[in-house]
Amino acid sequence: MPPIPGRRGPRRLGAALRTTALLTAALLAAAPYGAPAAADEPPAPAWTAAPAGARPGPARPYFYLAGPAGTVLEDRLALDNPGDREHTVTLRGADADNAPDGALAVRPAAPGASGAGSWISFGGSATVKLPPRTRAVVPFTVTVPPAAPPGDHPAAVVATGPGRETGVRIHLRVGGPAVAALTVEDVSVRGHGAATTVDYTLVNRGNVTLTPELALRAEGTLHEPSGRPARALPVELLPGRRARLSEPWPDAPALDRVALTLTATAPGAAPATAEAEAWLAPGGTAGLAAGALLALAGTALAALLLVRARRTRRLRRAAGGLPAGAPAQEDAAANEHEHEHAHELTGAPR
Structure with missing residues (x-):
């Protein structure tokens, strides 16, 4: 008996719907009840x-x-x-x-x-x-x-x-006299460019807790670098304690010798300052060392070339029959020219 047209489609559709319903039920049975907690949410403390x-x-x-x-x-x-x-x-x-x-x-x-x-x-x-x-x-x-x-x-x-x-x-x-006193110590610079950082130590030398502010001023040899205005520091410095802190300096010059002045203030305390000098160069200290080595190598190369040139000139004089210590013709002319100018400068008769 030939199949009746249009019967296969509904049968396939019904089978697909039954399969989908079974999968949905299985997923709902496996899933935990309620919305899952956020993975980064810490558990509530027990007490x-x-x-x-x-x-x-x-x-x-x-x-x-x-x-x-x-x-x-x-x-x-x-x-x-x-x-x-x-x-x-x-x-x-x-x-x-x-x-x-x-x-x-x-x-x-x-x-x-x-x-x-x-x-x-x-x-x-x-x-x-x-x-x-x-x-x-x-x-x-x-x-x-x-x-x-x-x-x-x-x-x-x-x-x-x-x-x-x-x-x-x-x-x-x-109760008694309250003394607020603050000092800045051990200033140093590290990093380069936008990653430049100024490290320093704050010391509370009084008997009350301090909430300090810090300002940074810079003077350069080649540039006029900008500093940092006073800003509150995220620290409460207890009496007699010290803290090693860092101040970002993203707009520091790329190449310069700078003089830094750090000024720390706190309510009731006199301003405290500390100064330091630093070379800023690509690569930091390694960059400065490399630059110094290159300059030294250039000086040594120039001296070597000068020695070789003088030696070659002496050899040429000896090959031409002139004594090794005799001046060349152009050297004699140069010496005569120098004597003329020397007489002219001193005003002596010619």
Whole structure:
């Protein structure tokens, strides 16, 4: 029996639809429920630590405590556990510090430490158990020694628990004269062209925390290079600390000898300056060395050619029957011409 026209098309279409439906169902079964989280999104912390504050109200970013030497200051730390598992958190005091690049850091615990971190006490609450979905408020005290010098004593409360350790800063100021003092040291230049960088060290020689600004002025031998106006630096420099920083100088001249002047300022502190000289050339120091070697090679080559020319002239004189030390005719004429001009310059009779 011959096939009925038009029957094969619908059959193929129905089979394709059934296959598509089966594949879709398989993909939906394999896919996780809900939208996937972004790959670069960090997981939410299991617990948090922050200064306790009245609710509702803005959260405090850090603790700020102030008082005279010999006083006892009090504050409270809030620990939040939003998850469904219990966590145990231990608390300790620590000294705050600047990392070598100026970033704020916390000094590791050390026996016998006498900084502001050792003034912090949690009494019997240094270990806290956080049940699920619970907030605990932990009081602590800061006992300032009677002989504590005036000024800022940066410290932190460090909370350590499962999977993380976090520090909450304490701005602690002991009453008395506040001295703001800043210096700039160890200025050097590296790189070339748009990658030129000025390195320097800032030192806080006072007793209060500083937020410095820096300006750069340059004077060139061949050019008039532009400097950099004063701008705020992304660093809080703690008392007695130093930081090694870098200042980009993308519009530095490609080839020149420059004199740099760096000026650092901070609220309450006198401006601090430092000067340095540097050669700027393609390839940096290697480029300068290569240029010097080329100049030396050129001088040596010129001297060699001059010696060879004199030697060739002496050989030609000897071949022509003249004594080796006798002057050539053109040399005698030149000498006579020089004597004439010498007489004319001195005014002696001819």
